[in-house]
Amino acid sequence: MTADSELAVTGEGVTAPQGFEAAGVAAGLKSTGKPDVAVVVNRGPLKAGAAVFTSNRAKANPILWSQQAIRDGVVEAVVLNSGGANCFTGSFGFQTTHQTAERAAEILQVSPGDVLVCSTGLIGTGDETFRAKVLAGTEAALAELSPDGGIAASEAIMTTDSHAKRAVVTRDGWTIGGMAKGAGMLAPGLATMLVVVTTDAVLDAKELDTALRRATAVTFDRLDSDGCMSTNDQVTLLASGASGIRPDLDEFALALTELCADLAQQLQGDAEGASHDITIQVTHAASVADAVEVGRSVARNNLFKTAIFGNDPNWGRVLAAIGTTQASFDPYAVDVSFNGVRLCSAGAPDRPRDEVDLTPRPTLVVIDLKAGDAEATILTNDLTHDYVHENSAYSS
């Protein structure tokens, strides 16, 4: 099927597959007046859905709602808002989410329990004004539903994103489309990561769930921009079955992984204030879990991240970071390369640092643990002046 595959960085996103309509409107939640409420509606014939959620114990009201709503595997629509996280807003906030699902369900003539809700923005935002605007925005968005609405929807979920993120993967007769917002990851997440993925393939909720967990485990879960886990992260996958084609589940999972990897790279490339997109490749680990732990320890090390910002291939900080893990390896056997130049060999200096050019944005760090045959790749960003600026000014 590879010959038929096509990866589009943009495209219509969630409305690229048949059987979906979407819209995005401005409901006044953002002080800028930009679009802030989006809806994605599944017109069927199938109404299958699956979702994965933040693993943070501090979960926003839309997460608490959607975790219940997804249980039966039936999803008619997803309502998403930016401009307020509706997290730690008490029972009033949960009622807001509930009312949002009810309002959408009433208009669509479906059950409220089949409407998922996602929110993103400042924690603690969710008062009467917020509720009124979200409900009005939901109505307005549903009134503008269109089979071409994927672009508008992707713009309405943006927060600190500098551009909308969409991807489309096409196979033989069926399509997967997706949109994402956020400059982070599923767990943990820099800013809330919201993703909606649609397909017109014929798959049931259990199959979608299996494929979604396989795909997110090696894409969004391995994007670790700043080590901070959001309260609102949610990735939702909807199938309309409108293509009439039932793909092989492995083939579907691979295509879905390709799409999620594309969206994850778009998130990485737009991470708040970042000046480098860093790929940390951990090779010859004793297990995939070890490789992920080692990669993540580097991705979360502020001294490493500031060094990359300064174009400094500081391999010592890599070793100091991985020395804090419980992974199986001998710190004095490890090789570390930056952009193809091996600076550390068996725990001692190798090539001179000035052979490494870190001025390009893409940065590759390879850590060879010499402890086995497993490997994993973690995506992260550098820690910059702009990161500090954007996040210190976020709520003001």
Add this chain to the structure above:
Amino acid sequence: MTADSELAVTGEGVTAPQGFEAAGVAAGLKSTGKPDVAVVVNRGPLKAGAAVFTSNRAKANPILWSQQAIRDGVVEAVVLNSGGANCFTGSFGFQTTHQTAERAAEILQVSPGDVLVCSTGLIGTGDETFRAKVLAGTEAALAELSPDGGIAASEAIMTTDSHAKRAVVTRDGWTIGGMAKGAGMLAPGLATMLVVVTTDAVLDAKELDTALRRATAVTFDRLDSDGCMSTNDQVTLLASGASGIRPDLDEFALALTELCADLAQQLQGDAEGASHDITIQVTHAASVADAVEVGRSVARNNLFKTAIFGNDPNWGRVLAAIGTTQASFDPYAVDVSFNGVRLCSAGAPDRPRDEVDLTPRPTLVVIDLKAGDAEATILTNDLTHDYVHENSAYSS
């Protein structure tokens, strides 16, 4: 004894107690020409010592050496250098540490195995030039040994420190003195933390070890400036017994804790680029371990740290951080206060944010978990433009 106690922010540090001599000299390890080799020598009559080390598995050569040398509880001297960490420098680097101890032992007419070595600076630094300068510096420092040398020694161990850190605690007839460098903590550490503490009290090595572990567990171990663990951290405690007085062990441990807390506060106050000294007090935890885990999760959260830099009392980021822990508490029962103003009550907004003034450098965040009777305090700093600048330019 409280009436007799006296806490001095400066003083002579390690030479304040009887029975110790010290010195600090410039050996050319620092490109600035500033002092970079220090020695502290115990003149006895006792030669008891104890030490705690970084828990990083990637340990520098001086750590590997000192961990062996401390085993018999006998310490004659400590040689410390800044201007190079001698970490990941291979067997040549270990030989440099070994030769440093041998050179000092030869001059002092003691066993090399009773000389501890500490290094701080860039990882990967430890070539022939480094070795020659460290050995020459050790000789030069030992030639300048003086009972008033504590100040010079404290200056020679500085790296990015803006000022030297010393403290003295006096009790009835005996004294504890200490010096510290670094803008971090024992485990983990922003920059390497090196501490030497001396006392003229009569205590054996086992007693020193017990008191040292008690003191560091609630002081240096709870200072978490940037979540990064050094390869070279070491805290050494030496007893000369020169006062002839044998204190009650509990009383000594309390006095030692007081001194270590003072030095830890000095380290926090001089953390790289910081503009706020943040005290995170976790109350009503189910256990001390839970309280420490919760406090540390906030101390390491970049979004929280950048918010404080921007004088933004962003309690939502506190809750998002603690939601990632395994500690026992209900996220929707928690209260969070900033500088005495309760912004979040039972997981919902309480007082308005603008009642909080975060312009002063000292910042108090209280997290009431409502889950038990234990508590713990973690000290940290904010994440600032200057932190990014200093750490991106460190090795250049």
